[in-house]
Amino acid sequence: MSLSWTATATDGAARAGVLQTAHGAVETPVFMPVGTAGTVKAMTADAVRSTGARLILGNTYHLMLRPGAERVAALGGLHRMMDWPAPILTDSGGFQVMSLAGLRKLDADGVTFRSHIDGTPYRLTPESSVDIQHKLDATITMVLDECTPHPATEEEARRSMEMSMRWAARSRTAFVPRPGYGLFGIVQGSVYRDLRLASVAALTAIGFEGYAVGGLAVGEGQETMFEVLDYTAPALPADRPRYLMGVGTPDDLLGAVARGIDMFDCVMPTRAGRTARAFTSRGVFNLRNARFADDPRPLDPDCGCPLCTRHARAYLHHLFRCEEMLGPMLLTWHNIQYYQDLMRGMRKAILAGGLAAHAQAVRARWAAGDDPR
């Protein structure tokens, strides 16, 4: 049996549930830390685990370039290579080909490009992407699609979406079913309701273990993104997990879970952790700010991570000022802990039927800002 998802509670459009996979169970709604090139940047696998994360994302584009899918397979797959026995979702590689690779050429059959590292030519098709993800041993494989750029005219968006739907069908055929593994389709259609619904219809006709909403968080703004979710999410099958790709800020997560999304990934908490930006229950802080130089308090008094339970803000400020690696290490850890705690809080609230009040309280605490000293 392929991987499955079961709802344990709903609260308005929001859902709490459990994803059952070959690599263990994952409670949803869930945030996936991004493990770009076979490592969640600046964190050991143990540190990632300690935050409660049970599902991470790997980037097919980065991994196919280095160390290469065959090499990962020879090392026993991504789980074994990274020391991450829990589930892993890999993207198709398409998004990063379009944003990172050189000399890329899209045609009806796939995309040809050159490595942004050394110029080596590669070709990615729906079939080869699925095959690479199989070699990586991804628990969840994503279909190859085109992430429609924003803005796009309705005609551009239609052509792009229809190509992605043809690729989705080819991906489904190429995917080798294995117990507890699954393939997710990706809804495209830009900001056009009819296109989004046509995309949902095309994907559900094919049938996938889960459905992602792609082509959002590409510059359209939160309001438009939420509008798209308002009509897209309810159209998706109620018994399959829904994944909003590449999203987002803590506030995005609150809004998207309320609209029925179950899964997220974003580089934001890890990238912010390397640049001294902290996500906290009191809002976002820049730890390079001189006001932290003598601040003996924990970064976030509501957080149980090693940084918040053992060190002063002044120490973290010092580490970033000295460009010590421990600064990014501890703050990335904290930010991932914060995102996991945020998701855990939402799951709990959905189970108790109080997500709206919970989200309001979380937002009010952000707005109130830092505690007075």
Add this chain to the structure above:
Amino acid sequence: MSLSWTATATDGAARAGVLQTAHGAVETPVFMPVGTAGTVKAMTADAVRSTGARLILGNTYHLMLRPGAERVAALGGLHRMMDWPAPILTDSGGFQVMSLAGLRKLDADGVTFRSHIDGTPYRLTPESSVDIQHKLDATITMVLDECTPHPATEEEARRSMEMSMRWAARSRTAFVPRPGYGLFGIVQGSVYRDLRLASVAALTAIGFEGYAVGGLAVGEGQETMFEVLDYTAPALPADRPRYLMGVGTPDDLLGAVARGIDMFDCVMPTRAGRTARAFTSRGVFNLRNARFADDPRPLDPDCGCPLCTRHARAYLHHLFRCEEMLGPMLLTWHNIQYYQDLMRGMRKAILAGGLAAHAQAVRARWAAGDDPR
């Protein structure tokens, strides 16, 4: 009572013992990981602890510049700031003033210099160095001295050593005794036997809780260093710990322990860890070497660190190739583990009366090199 050291066994000139301090006991011979600016680079305090390290070194020069001694004191001292409740030894700052600072001017009373970071002027005297180390809450304070450059004529070495001895007396006067804390004197005298013995006599006349041998590993070569230890170590009080500053390679440690040294510090394992150089029971490897790209074996089959028990050499090679922070993190951890294991092996051998045979076996394993695949 000040900190004390008790021998538990001797084996030739080598000694095993226990250092009792306000921050706990430390078994010797011991290697101190270097926590330059309030962090052992690329390691969490938990990771350092997990290697068995129980004593680390902090650099007064770096800490007085950033975050500043007053600030460390306000945060409860270095132990609390770093989350390292175990003992900490701080150097006097003198060595790094001479190697890093700008526009430095040495006079009979101390040294004036400018920060290498922003040009701020500072002055360090025997009294101010001891005071700064007090503010940092160093378990072991080092006297301010001049690390005599190599080569030096006998006359240069004598003048330098005699000034250091006057500074040692002033440091002793300035030091505030506290239970379980201590002050170490530093033997100078370059490569001249008479000067080294005169320095030992001057220091023992003052009286210190421990004695360091300074001015070595500055380009004189291992053979000369060992010669100096051959006549210096036996002249030091048998009931006090002996610390060879800034040393060294694993082979240096084997040779110096055999000559009666109890304590060491060196940036080598941490610095090497950031540049892909691995210390192993099979010798030193450069993990950037292409021969590791497909090597599924653990880095060192005799090591119990997270890198060696959970990952392939190929993964570590990949991490360094991609400049992923996890490469330096895992390899620094391994190198510190290797150094701690090396010291533990020597302690065990001394207790069993077999240090010479043990050292020979360790060197033979290095010489035999990597296992055939």
